[in-house]
Amino acid sequence: MAFGIPILTCISSLTVPNMPAITVRFLGLAALSAVILLNIPNTRAMIHIGHFFSGPSLTQADIASTRGQDQFIPKIIHQIYHNWDDPSNETAPDDFDATRQSCTTTNPDFEYRLWTANSSRQFIETHYEWFLQTYDSYPCHTQRLNTLRYFLMRHCGGIYMDLEYTCSRDLKPLLYLPSWVMGRGHGITGARPDHPYWIMMIESLIPRGHRSITHSGGPEFESSIWKKYHAQLPTKPRKQDRVYRIKMGNQEEVFFKSNGRFKHVWDDSFGYVASTKSLLGCLLLFAVFTLRLARSWQARKTYQREYLKLLPAKDQGGGYGTV
Structure with missing residues (x-):
């Protein structure tokens, strides 16, 4: 699961001004899906958690x-x-x-x-x-x-x-x-x-x-x-x-x-120790992914607020005559 974090870091770093936020989310989810699919044995192990014999x-x-x-x-x-x-x-x-x-x-x-x-x-x-x-x-x-x-x-x-x-x-x-x-x-x-x-x-x-x-x-x-x-x-x-x-x-x-x-x-x-490690790995990966998205969204909002401050009052409200 360790190789998933660098993948998400690289994907999340692609936040250029012309790239919509929805694209960033899509790429992040695609990377997370790829990590899970490449880690099928541990994913299957995670599914077995809680199974009583x-x-x-x-x-x-x-x-x-x-x-x-x-x-x-x-x-x-x-x-x-x-x-x-x-x-x-x-x-x-x-x-x-x-x-x-x-x-x-x-x-x-x-x-x-x-x-x-x-x-x-x-x-x-x-x-x-x-x-x-x-x-x-x-x-x-x-x-x-x-x-x-x-x-x-x-x-x-x-x-x-x-x-x-x-x-x-x-x-x-x-x-x-x-x-x-x-x-x-x-x-x-x-x-x-x-x-x-x-x-x-x-x-x-x-x-x-x-x-x-x-x-x-x-x-x-x-x-x-x-x-x-x-x-x-x-x-x-x-x-x-x-x-x-x-x-x-x-x-x-x-x-x-x-x-x-x-x-x-x-x-x-019956092997649930390994399954627990798999679950923790997925949770850590999801936490890193969410953190990167949150930071990207916050930076985008901050950029929009600072940009609006530079516009005339008529443009801030969406039209002329509006304060």
Whole structure:
């Protein structure tokens, strides 16, 4: 949004004596429209502000104290590590050992899978060859990480967690929910294989392949699919088709904790931090535009008053004989 201010400054500076004020306003509005159109991803993010997510919501404490009758999610823990500098090196750094050990120690009967750059691409090529071209064409590594999670949930099921989290306790209570997202729904998720929510997720990726990172896979993309999925659910959906949102925060850290390896970029607002920044940027841009117009209008009025003072009284009133 920063590039919009110089544009408006240049447009507003075109206030020559022969240019009507309406032309200045038109050029200013055209510049503002261009800025918004060029910033479509953040504009769309701004539109999502205030959107509350539908669907059942649970606390971690409630889940930990109860156990369902049917286990939906298989005992698999997925984590992804891609060495962007050297894809052939599939060994995760030593500082991630604590993350892996925390999960294998508290859940010894779970299968642990670490997906590297090579194994991730091979998985896509083997099971979803129709998506391989899009997967390879992503300009950012982050886009491949984001989309791989969706395919893992849809195909294998299990629990996915970012490398920034550690397991605090036994995760079995989470297996009795058919599908869920933890907090913001980006860093920790769980699902049964072939859940319709994750099928919709991967089928929505191709049309968005050339958009921004957050729209081709990430918080903004997930929020739009979440809304779309719950809008088409019946009033009383089957339990196996539901997607639960599990609360996350300082008072809710029961199953997972952040290991401090990464700084949180997205909070529990599903990306609304970025949306708020977009809104503030638009407001600042509008304020600068309005200020420039106000100054131009004031200068024009001042110029007219000073000019009228130099005219004879008969001309000031609009005709002869008028004072």
